[in-house]
Amino acid sequence: MQRHNVLSSQKFYHFRFELKTLLARYEGLVEFIQGTPLKDSDLDRVSANVASAFFLIADQHAQDPEAEDATQILRTLAVHRHCGPPLRIIVELLKPERRTNAIWDDATSGIEIICFESIRFKLLSRRQGLPLSKPEKGNWLRQYYHGLKQGVFPVLLPPCFYEEELLFEEAAEIIYEKMGVILFGLDIVSKVPLGREVVLFPKGRVIRQRDVGMVIAKNLKIAENVSKFAKSKTTFSNPMRRSACTSCLNQSHLSDQDVLDLVKSKRFNLAQDANVGNTVSTTSAYDLIRERKSSDLTRGFLDSVNNLQSRFTSFLSPTASNAATAPGEIFAQRESMNTTSLEQAIDVAMSWPPCDKQHIPVPPILERRADKILAHLQKLTLSLVKLSEPHILLCIQGPWPSNLFYFISHSRTLLPSSTPIVILHPFQPTAAEWGCVGMFEGVYFIRGSPIYELDLVRAGVLQAVKVVILTSCAQAEGNQMSAAIAEFQDEAGAVPTSSAYTQDVHNIVIAATVERLLRPAEQRIIVELQQETTFQYLRPKLYIDRRQFCADMYRRNRVGVFQFAPPYIEGKAFCPQTLAFLTYTTFFNRNCLSVVDQLISGGKVLSPDEDDTEDEGLRVLDQIVLPTEFEGQTYGTLFVEILRKDGLLALGLYRKSHGSPVPYVFTNPRPHEQLDSNDLVYVLR
Numbered sequence: 001m002q003r004h005n006v007l008s009s010q011k012f013y014h015f016r017f018e019l020k021t022l023l024a025r026y027e028g029l030v031e032f033i034q035g036t037p038l039k040d041s042d043l044d045r046v047s048a049n050v051a052s053a054f055f056l057i058a059d060q061h062a063q064d065p066e067a068e069d070a071t072q073i074l075r076t077l078a079v080h081r082h083c084g085p086p087l088r089i090i091v092e093l094l095k096p097e098r099r100t101n102a103i104w105d106d107a108t109s110g111i112e113i114i115c116f117e118s119i120r121f122k123l124l125s126r127r128q129g130l131p132l133s134k135p136e137k138g139n140w141l142r143q144y145y146h147g148l149k150q151g152v153f154p155v156l157l158p159p160c161f162y163e164e165e166l167l168f169e170e171a172a173e174i175i176y177e178k179m180g181v182i183l184f185g186l187d188i189v190s191k192v193p194l195g196r197e198v199v200l201f202p203k204g205r206v207i208r209q210r211d212v213g214m215v216i217a218k219n220l221k222i223a224e225n226v227s228k229f230a231k232s233k234t235t236f237s238n239p240m241r242r243s244a245c246t247s248c249l250n251q252s253h254l255s256d257q258d259v260l261d262l263v264k265s266k267r268f269n270l271a272q273d274a275n276v277g278n279t280v281s282t283t284s285a286y287d288l289i290r291e292r293k294s295s296d297l298t299r300g301f302l303d304s305v306n307n308l309q310s311r312f313t314s315f316l317s318p319t320a321s322n323a324a325t326a327p328g329e330i331f332a333q334r335e336s337m338n339t340t341s342l343e344q345a346i347d348v349a350m351s352w353p354p355c356d357k358q359h360i361p362v363p364p365i366l367e368r369r370a371d372k373i374l375a376h377l378q379k380l381t382l383s384l385v386k387l388s389e390p391h392i393l394l395c396i397q398g399p400w401p402s403n404l405f406y407f408i409s410h411s412r413t414l415l416p417s418s419t420p421i422v423i424l425h426p427f428q429p430t431a432a433e434w435g436c437v438g439m440f441e442g443v444y445f446i447r448g449s450p451i452y453e454l455d456l457v458r459a460g461v462l463q464a465v466k467v468v469i470l471t472s473c474a475q476a477e478g479n480q481m482s483a484a485i486a487e488f489q490d491e492a493g494a495v496p497t498s499s500a501y502t503q504d505v506h507n508i509v510i511a512a513t514v515e516r517l518l519r520p521a522e523q524r525i526i527v528e529l530q531q532e533t534t535f536q537y538l539r540p541k542l543y544i545d546r547r548q549f550c551a552d553m554y555r556r557n558r559v560g561v562f563q564f565a566p567p568y569i570e571g572k573a574f575c576p577q578t579l580a581f582l583t584y585t586t587f588f589n590r591n592c593l594s595v596v597d598q599l600i601s602g603g604k605v606l607s608p609d610e611d612d613t614e615d616e617g618l619r620v621l622d623q624i625v626l627p628t629e630f631e632g633q634t635y636g637t638l639f640v641e642i643l644r645k646d647g648l649l650a651l652g653l654y655r656k657s658h659g660s661p662v663p664y665v666f667t668n669p670r671p672h673e674q675l676d677s678n679d680l681v682y683v684l685r
Contacts, residue, residue, distance in 0.1 A: 005053050005587070037075045043082050053088040053587050054079050060577070065094040065402065073103055076111060085109040090586055092116075096403065097360055114586060114593055116579040121407035122600045124468060124526060124574060140660035146218075147652060147667030148563060153223035154187060154212050154589055160230045160260060161207040168205045169643055174259055175215065176639055179225050182668050184649060184684060185603075187212035187591060198591040200603040200619045201649045201684040214595065216651065216668050230257055353439040357412075360405045360436055370431035377434045382422070382446045385460030391420035393464040395450035395514075397506040398472040398499075400429055405436040407470075410601065412440055424450050424459040450510045456517060464524065467514050469507045471528045471576075504534045511538055523663075528574050532562035535573045540566045540661055570662035619684060623654060626679045636671025642683070654680040 023030055035042030037056065048054060056075050062068035076091045083089075089111045093099060096118040104111065161171050172183040189210050190197040198214060217223035352369035354361055366373065385391070392411065394404075401407075408421060420442045426449045437443055448455030450469070461467060507527055515521045527538060536543075567573035585592045602618030630638045635653070642648045652667040656678050665682075666673075 005051060005055065038078050040082055043079065048079060049083045049087070051083075051087060053090060054083070055583065055587075056089065056091040057583070058092040058094050060094070062094065069093050069095050069098045073098070073101065077103070080111060088112065088587075090114060090583070092583065096406070097362075112586065112590065114583065116576065116582065117403040118406045119579060119582075119593075119596060119600065120576045121401075121403060121405075122410045122597075124470075124528065125407050125410040126600060140655065140658040140664060143655065143658065143666045143669070143673075144569065144660075144664045146669075147665055149218055150216050150667045151219070151223075152589065152592070152595060153215055153217055153220055154591070155215050155223050155226045157207060157211060157213045158227060158229040158231070159209075162209045162211070164260065166207050168202050168207065169647075169649075171207055171213075172649060173640055173643060174229070175213075175226055177636065177671065178229065178259055179217075179222065180668070180670055181223060181226060182216040182649075182651060183213050183226075184216060184651060185214035185595065187214060198594050198598070198603075199606055200595075200598050202606045203647055205606060214591070218668075230260060352435060357439055358409065361439065363432065366432045366435040369435065373431040373435040373438065376438050377429065377431075377445060380438065380444050381428075382444050384458050385422055385444070385446060385463070387420050387422075387444075387460065387463070389418065389420065390463055390465040391422050391444075391460060393459055393461055393467045394421065394423045395456075395459075395467060395469045395510055396423065396425045396472070397450055397510060398503045400425060400427075400433045401470055401472050404433075404470075407468075408437045408440050408443060413601075418442060419465075420444060422446060422459055422464075424448055424455065451506060451513065453513055453517060456513060461514060461517055466524055466526065467518075468526045469510050469514075469528060471503050471507055471530050501531065501534075504529045504531055508534065508537050515539060523570065523572070525572060526574065527567070527572060528576070530575065530577065532575045532578065535562045535565040535568050535575075538565075538567040538573055542566050542661055566662045569660075569664045572662075621651070622683055622685050624648070624681050624683055626675060626677065626681055628677075630675050631677045633675055634671060635669040635673040635675060638675060638681070639671070642681075648683040648685050651682045651684065654682065656680075 019032060023032055033042075033046055035045060037043060037048075037054075043049075056072055056079070058068055058072055072091055072093055076089055079087070079089055087110055091111065091113055093113060093115045094117065096115045099113045099115060104113070157171065160166075166174075168183075168186065175181050175183045185198055185200040186202055186205070186207075187196055187198050188202075188208070189195065213226060215223050215226060348355075350365045350368055352361065352365055352372055354365070394407075411419075411421065421440075422444045423437070424446050426447065428447060429445065434445070438445075446455075446459050448458060450456055450459070507529055511525055511527045514525055518524060529535065562568055562575075562578075565573065582592055582596065589595075598619070599621045602620050605617040605619050626638075627642075630641070635650075639650045642650060652665060653669055653675075654663060655666050655676070656663040657676055
């Protein structure tokens, strides 16, 4: 039997029109079988035990996310019990905190948990502070499309890299100059139980035999060329070629061995320049190095569990605690917590605001401290915003987002802690809702509707440095619809729900109102919409002819035209549904979510000589101003020089010119691309 993937989703319980269209388009490749993963008979019908992977997709429009996650957990355990650990089970959850459920402790082998809500809000929080300039002439569409086709691929590094003991920076330089591929990280053997982990830009690390490279390339065929480097032993002894400059490495007259020897000959300069401090100017108003975070999604939550356990270890019975721990040490542990009894320790752990603000408060804390939370809300509720400094304005017209904690938490690591955040919402939040965001300093609430200009002015829209217009998944509005509409939707299987379109219309109106008040808005607005097709109704309303691009891109997914909507290109519009692509990319690359999370939140920094993580510092995706000495030069020259002299790995450009009506991202430019004075550079530092 041919290996296959099994996709389980309650979304297709009714035979909807979209599913019929999907089956017709992929006839012979996709089959629909109605059933449930909770029954062994249905799992046998889809031959689950011989599948390559089993995907359990959550219902994003579920009225009760808690119940949906509970069902997903049960489905996962049922499939895991039926098929055993060899089967990869990729399960989607709606609540990020459910990834640390104790039920996973005995069934972690073969189970991969994904959740997009935390990534969604972290992405929104990072879309802040990109300046705008007037457009100039140039073929910007070609550059944008080139960057759009880039992908992340794991590759086997050639044996000569570890045989010659190349540093990571030397390997990255060779790969980019010879193939136009960016080596930005390594999949290395780690000391954690999972066995392997991805580390971004491990500066100073010597390439080892079991390291797997993580590269950015146009397609898999180009990425595979990395593994073929220096397979031929043909060399050229011309001394003029050996003395060529670094920027000439990509010329065809140099063999792979010549390139390898040339980079090795410059190793002393690389080691010497590695200690030179960065002299480039950054555009970021934040510094992620201030706060240490785990690079692994699940491990970050497990750290919170371990921290909670450490608070009570000194109160364990002698038989359960470590016998080697002296009574004096136990007393010192209690004194450091300012507690002398288990009751006091529990009271400290259930305090609000919590001492540890990196993790969302659990419901028992919010319920127990409800009176204190509501009193805090009353204190920070404003009738008119009169703050001493510019603030971020969050506009929410629909239901209160259940995972707003991740936006506030990540914003506090990006922006100065004194930057206020004002939330404008028609209804007063509950204790459970405010308890997850009011725990941070400088968060205020103002009651009103962002649809109306007067309420926006009351909320300080004129003084706001950024206006973020959020949407909410339709699950919270399900109980607001009439029974007749709900029954009609069940029978017709209409997706998306009418409430999703209603929220999109509201957010489009809010965006237009804000732009009227802030004219010119100058990229101070971020709009979140539930449907990609509604991007075209945001300003600027420009149409880009699809015929300018490769037709293959729309053969499978014609909805992909949203990627060429100017509001999406400039980063003004965002749709949470677009994160669904991470589901299938996880099948091909297990580290996909880890890479995305590290690029957003920062990754660990390894010491040059060992795999242990340094105590301070994070590997950060940043944006720098193009140094003046590189104006008019090629991108390849910039890539090599800032890698050697400044210890920065360039990933792409943020261009505000070349004829584009809006700024755009140019990922992995070709080495010969000429740089402009208005360019900003994305780097790993």
